[in-house]
Amino acid sequence: MNYKFFPLFFVLLLMSFTSLPSKTNSTKINATLAEENISKNVSIYNQLDANSFAMPNFDCFNTALTGFQLLKEKGLITKNILTLVDFSLSSTAKRLWVIDLEKNVVLFHTLVAHGRNTGEEFANEFSNQAESFKSSIGFYATGEIYNGKHGMSLKLDGLEKGLNDKARERAVVMHGAEYVSESFIRQNKRLGRSQGCPAIPVEMNEKIINVIKNKSCLFIYHPSKSSEILARLNT
Template structure:
């Protein structure tokens, strides 16, 4: 949904975010600072070159951008590439975006699977536990490429304690899967599901992995957990 902002946007957003540290990591962000931050993110959002794709939900984009800046400041990510996964959306929709923040351009938009125990068509249950077969929300740094049972795959490091920091231990990775396809949706009325990995279409796998590898930011969003995501990231 393309949020072209309206007068009440700032009021709504101000009531939905927890405070994040500023660049010195020592001063609490004031409402005025939050307004300035949201205003900046609205401007970036409205200037995004959709590149024939649909823009992501603004709330998802705004949270992702706040986290991106914080993680970049901490040196946990190094690339100006942001990958968004919006698990508030149906798995039958293209709910993964890869955005080049240097060029302000959406590079890819595609299907992405959630874990088999996270839900059917919609994602609604999340876990950081091994063998849960559930997706984990929050911020990740992309790691190294390897070849595994799903072919070319990309390791992920969860950056939020208790939410996704077991990702590497759980082997939650980006990989291609034949159950992530329009044909699977037509046959089964919903996208296929993974064991917790953000699996993507096989034909998109190599292209996306080579762009987002090596310490770029990947963010998995769900509105029901937004406050928890931000609180964990700021701690």
């Protein structure tokens, strides 16, 4: 027997009994990983100490936590602090949560405004364009504190191309505003609106900004765009 060709013969024989992973198998693997991820997120959600606040919606939390983990792996955020804004809710509801993922506890739960051209009581139109006066959804990394026309303010860096990556040039920042208050809601049947910034109550401004500043994750959610948000984050 000519042993010179034995290695090649052996490889060919082995390949005849071995099937490469199919596209179907890859899809099944991805689906399994997604299910495992959701299962982990459900566990974290169920153990979350709401600190006597209302719990965030699970779909919002699940999308936010999945994105947070991706951004942490990429080094785009460094803190274990996650801020959620759920724009599926009425502006009369407290729809901003700040969560300490290290201690798994809700630190703050408060009102937050959307842009004046994003909607009246409910947020339904979003934009990444300058002078649109609309909110931008998706994931952000918090930046540095500065003192602006609204006092202490926090710069934001949008992390999703086409959705919010013009946030800094649009001057979309977190700041306190008098129109974000229960008294404004009582008088107007809705919350006041910003020029696109996630504005919060004046009395909460300093407390929240000092916790979430410098590379924590801010996520602005709307159910109509949740799948698009994660897809863009993965590109």
